[in-house]
Amino acid sequence: MTLPVTFVEVVEVRRITPRTARITFAAEELSDTVGTVPDQQLKLCFPRPGQREPLLPARQDDPMDWYRAYLAIPEEQRPLLRSFTLRGRRPGTRLVEIDFVLHGDTGPAAAWALRAAPGDRLGMVGPSALYAPPVPFAETAAAADWVLLAGDETALPALATLVGALPEGVRAYAWIEVADRAERQELASRAELEVVWLYRDGAAPGAVLAEAFPSGVLPAGEPFVWLAGEAGAVRAIRRHLVEREGVPKENIDFTGYWRHRLTQDDAPTAEDLADAQERAAGY
Structure with a gap:
């Protein structure tokens, strides 16, 4: 390639x-x-x-x-x-x-x-599938009972393209953490999309999004979940969905885009490596 x-x-x-x-x-x-x-x-x-x-x-x-x-x-x-x-x-x-x-x-x-x-x-x-093999997102979403996309502002470009690709009739939710109300963006979608904006207002990155899940009410049925953003928050949310909500691991597509207090030039942590291995193994 x-x-x-x-x-x-x-x-x-x-x-x-x-x-x-x-x-x-x-x-x-x-x-x-x-x-x-x-x-x-x-x-x-x-x-x-x-x-x-x-x-x-x-x-x-x-x-x-x-x-x-x-x-x-x-x-x-x-x-x-x-x-x-x-x-x-x-x-x-x-x-x-x-x-x-x-x-x-x-x-x-x-x-x-x-x-x-x-x-x-x-x-x-790029763009290249070498970085992220494409998920047949629209087809996977259409087969689920509902779709949840969650992330912070670094995930917004990807999230916006994904909700734009959802077909009509799909029930979808987007939970997005941003710095404050001024950071909201318009999201276009043909799906039945409900967007929840979560504001940090000075809180640590990822904290507000991670805390929203235990208190959130998730719909019944089998979901497809897409998670991206600060790696620690993505890890915590995924753990909650699998261990507390019973979401199958294979129903969650997850990526840690960045790490709080670390850059892409810093060596990966043990948790980063474990996440990469699990993604490579198909979750």
Whole structure:
């Protein structure tokens, strides 16, 4: 499987909420499959200080060869990789939209997005099933009695594409934790969708969402559940659903997008590795 690698250039920056920037990029190359299914994962490559654009290895037929070439770049020149979900593609164009959560000047992605302007260039690797094999979401959801999607603001781009893919007649619930009321976004769906917004208002990330489950009233019947966001909160919610609510493990698609007080550059914890092994084993 060839790993798609290209440069992308900023053409527009919009603040869709006080803490979220939606940035439109023009891609030099883009597969026809990009933007055709929900929850497409990709990685953005950020330049090091002093670089106009990141230093990217040439595309390789073997994805591991590309990654080895990436690691061979001297560390001070090697671009920083961060994971994102494609928010959308403008039909008939090579324009893609990616949402950035602006949580301050503490990480390379947020710091870059705070200053992003037309003409700025990044590298884009993917979208590719190598990062997240696509779940046949609409079909799986339609077969369940009801669907629950839960996450924080980092999960909103993926969650929005998923509820947009739900067919008519599906009963769906979305529980979303955000910093405050100003961070709400409109979600379009053909399904019978009920959205519950949960506000941190200063609480620890993930805490409000995790606490909502024991006190929440879940419908009867067999669900399909999609969880994403802060890894500790996702882990706690999944444990509650399996152990207290009796939801089969195979009915839960879960991903820890980020870790409180840790970055993607930090080594995975034992719990991170256990989650990865369980996902690889099909839950």
